[in-house]
Amino acid sequence: MDFSLTEDQIAFGQTARQFAKKELKPNAAEWDRESHFPVDVIKKSGELGFLGLYTNPEYDGLGLPRLDSAIVFEELAWGDTSVAAYMSIHNMVAWMVGEYGSDALCQQYLPNMVSGEWLGSYCLTEPNAGSDAASLRTKADKQGDYYVLNGEKTFISGAGSTDVLVVMARTGGAGPKGVSALVVDAHSDGIEYGKNEQKMGWKAQPTRTISFNNVKVPVANRLGEEGQGFSMAMKGLDGGRINIGICAVGTAQAALETATNYVKERSQFGNPIANFQSVQFKLADMLTQTIAARQILYLAASKVDNNDPQASVYCAMAKRLSTDLSFDIANQALQLHGGYGYLNEYPLERHVRDLRVHQILEGTNEIMRVIVSRQMLQDEALSQLR
Ligand SMILES: Cc1cc2nc3c(=O)[nH]c(=O)nc-3n(C[C@H](O)[C@H](O)[C@H](O)COP(=O)(O)OP(=O)(O)OC[C@H]3O[C@@H](n4cnc5c(N)ncnc54)[C@H](O)[C@@H]3O)c2cc1C
Structure with a gap:
């Protein structure tokens, strides 16, 4: 190794x-x-x-x-x-x-x-289908060489500024097997975009709802076969979760670097605050957590690269742990800046705001635990998860 x-x-x-x-x-x-x-x-x-x-x-x-x-x-x-x-x-x-x-x-x-x-957007979530994405209701009715798309997607990153939408829509019965994935021109007739949502973080990218009203999509724009769309969407999310995790780690690394410099410059009680052991221990824990978060993501990425049958479970574990640790690291970095950390002259409050959503999207961290625990409770599964 x-x-x-x-x-x-x-x-x-x-x-x-x-x-x-x-x-x-x-x-x-x-x-x-x-x-x-x-x-x-x-x-x-x-x-x-x-x-x-x-x-x-x-x-x-x-x-x-x-x-x-x-x-x-x-x-x-x-x-x-x-x-x-x-x-x-x-x-x-x-x-x-x-x-x-x-x-x-x-x-x-x-x-x-x-x-x-x-630019592209990934369109899975609906107002009433978030964690339970397989219950989505956006419908694609086949009429000759076209699907006619009707429904609403919500929380779509980039929406309104992107050109290509991959839309998960129902072409069959209830549940995941009734879902297909369609590539949709974002400027098609019948598409309407909602307002840019006012968010806590991730402000440098728009998030909007998208309404589809009788939008015509060529059948040739379907990905794979009818009914395979949900499993494709989940496969996409395996890699997506590694990315959301590693973007959190990149931000945690930035926060750690800023905090490490700051504690050497800031003096209180006649000493750089870096001289206080509690500050040193906090930094040591932050570095340890950053490295641990990065390494579990590398492990999950290598499982995906090697088509490991348990790759989804590793991606879920890695996304959950890395985003929780990274949020905590950024928050600790803010704390080490005292009141200055709370000001937007410093990047820490932005890092904390930006990282919060990493614990929510591409599957909440509770859903990551659902994925992990469901698998580990299968007979003999634990021996394959090491
Ligand atoms: C800024 C932002 C950008 C986004 N970008 C996209 C995008 O580009 N494309 C896209 O398709 N979606 C996107 N999303 C949607 C995101 O993936 C969903 O918000 C997320 O999956 C959660 O769904 P929900 O908001 O409906 O929450 P809900 O599913 O309603 O969950 C509410 C709470 O209940 C908990 N919960 C639900 N079910 C269970 C369970 N079985 N066990 C334990 N707890 C449970 C959840 O963990 C959560 O804490 C984005 C969201 C945000 C905030």
């Missing part, structure tokens, strides 16, 4: 760190304040391949494994959590098209998605 990164992995990480340093970090506070979605900068990242990290090179992607992609997302999130997390969702959408779409569909969509010409 070798825990060291390859030269390529180090190089990808460095390229992403440089991009984050130059394009993301200097602007993150302003984008947060202004609720600005920096589409131009996101498109620029396409030149480096960051919008098609695990898309097949046949369609202009980098074709990287999940582990290598995670290294890139961590560095991007070090610069801006909200923008990096959106980019991870775009990559998830491109992955679903590439993995399950016909060659014609891939040719039509992927080169434009990889270059950033078209």
Whole structure:
């Protein structure tokens, strides 16, 4: 077992760190304040391949494994959590098209998605179908060569500013087996977007509801067969959960670096506060937690890369632990700044606000525990989970 990164992995990480340093970090506070979605900068990242990290090179992607992609997302999130997390969702959408779409569909969509010409949104959640996503009601009725799409999706990241929607819709009976995944042109007639939601964090990306009113979608835009959409959506989320986790770790790393510098500069009682042992112990715990969070995500990513049958369980464990730890690390970093941590002149309060949603979306951390416990209670399963 070798825990060291390859030269390529180090190089990808460095390229992403440089991009984050130059394009993301200097602007993150302003984008947060202004609720600005920096589409131009996101498109620029396409030149480096960051919008098609695990898309097949046949369609202009980098074709990287999940582990290598995670290294890139961590560095991007070090610069801006909200923008990096959106980019991870775009990559998830491109992955679903590439993995399950016909060659014609891939040719039509992927080169434009990889270059950033078209951005993507993942449309699963509905007002009455959140954690219980398999109960979704958006309906796709087949009429000749088209589906006619009706329904409402909610909490859709990027919506209103994106061009390609992967929509999970009901083409059959109740439950997960009645769901299909469709690639929908976001500018189609019959699509309406709600207001940009006012959120606690993730302000540098829009979140909107989407209404579909008799939207015509070619049957050729279906991913895979009818009824396979829910399992595709869940497979997409395996990788998505690694990304949401590693974006949390990138932010925790940024918070830890800021706090480590601050405690050396800030003096109270005639001493840099770094001289107090309770501060030193807090920093030690924060570093330990950051490394533990990163490593469980690398483990989950390697399980996905190796098609391990238990990969979903590792992704759930990794998402839960890494997002809980990262939120705690950012919160501790804020505490080490005292009152200054609470001011928006410092990045800590933004890190805390941004990280809170990582415990909620792409499956809440309670649902992650449902996935893990359901599997571990199966006969003999525990011996495979190590
Ligand atoms: C900023 C933001 C961006 C998002 N982006 C997207 C996106 O791009 N695409 C998309 O499809 N969705 C997106 N979502 C939706 C997100 O995935 C859902 O909010 C999430 O899955 C939870 O669903 P819900 O909000 O309906 O909560 P609910 O499912 O109503 O859950 C409420 C509470 O009940 C708990 N709960 C529910 N069931 C159980 C259970 N069986 N056992 C224990 N506890 C349970 C939950 O953990 C939670 O604490 C986004 C959400 C946010 C906030």
